[in-house]
Amino acid sequence: MNFFDRIKELARAKNITIAAVAKASGLSLDSYNTHRKRNNLPRAGEAVKMAAYLRTTVEYLVTGEEAAITPERFRPLIKALLLLSEDNILDVETLVYTMAERAQKKKNTEEAQVSI
Numbered sequence: 114m115n116f117f118d119r120i121k122e123l124a125r126a127k128n129i130t131i132a133a134v135a136k137a138s139g140l141s142l143d144s145y146n147t148h149r150k151r152n153n154l155p156r157a158g159e160a161v162k163m164a165a166y167l168r169t170t171v172e173y174l175v176t177g178e179e180a181a182i183t184p185e186r187f188r189p190l191i192k193a194l195l196l197l198s199e200d201n202i203l204d205v206e207t208l209v210y211t212m213a214e215r216a217q218k219k220k221n222t223e224e225a226q227v228s229i
Contacts, residue, residue, distance in 0.1 A: 116160075117149040119174050123167045126196050137166035168195055168202065 114122075124134055135145035138159040148155050154175070155163070164171045173179060179188050194205065 114177055115152065116154055116174050117152070119177060120163060120167065123169060123195060127167065127198070129167070134163055134166055138162040 120134055121131065123129075124131055131145065132142045135142045138145075138155065139162060140148075140155065140159055145155075147153075154160065157171075160171045160174060164174055167174075170179070179191060194202065197205065
C-alpha cells in the first residue's frame, strides 16, 4: 500500500471524496491524479494539508505506520478515531477535555492537601 492508497482508504472510511482531499491540500484533482499515476509524493506542505484534512499524520500516509512518539497503547484508539465523522470527533474531544480538566482539578486538590 502506498501514499495514495492510504489516502483513498482513509477518505473512503470517512465518506470524503478524493476531489475534496485534493482541494483541501491546494491541488486540483488533475494535479493530484498526475502525482498518483506517477507515484510521486506531493510537496511537503500539500501532504501536511492532506493529512490534517484526513485527521492523520504525514508519517502514516508515507509509511503506513503511526508516529514513533505515539505510545503503543494509544495506536488502536487513534485508528478508531480516524474512522469517526467530524461530529463524532467533536463529541470525543469534548469528552476527553472535560475528563482531563476534572483529573487536573483533582490532582491540584490532592497536591494542595499534601502541602497543608
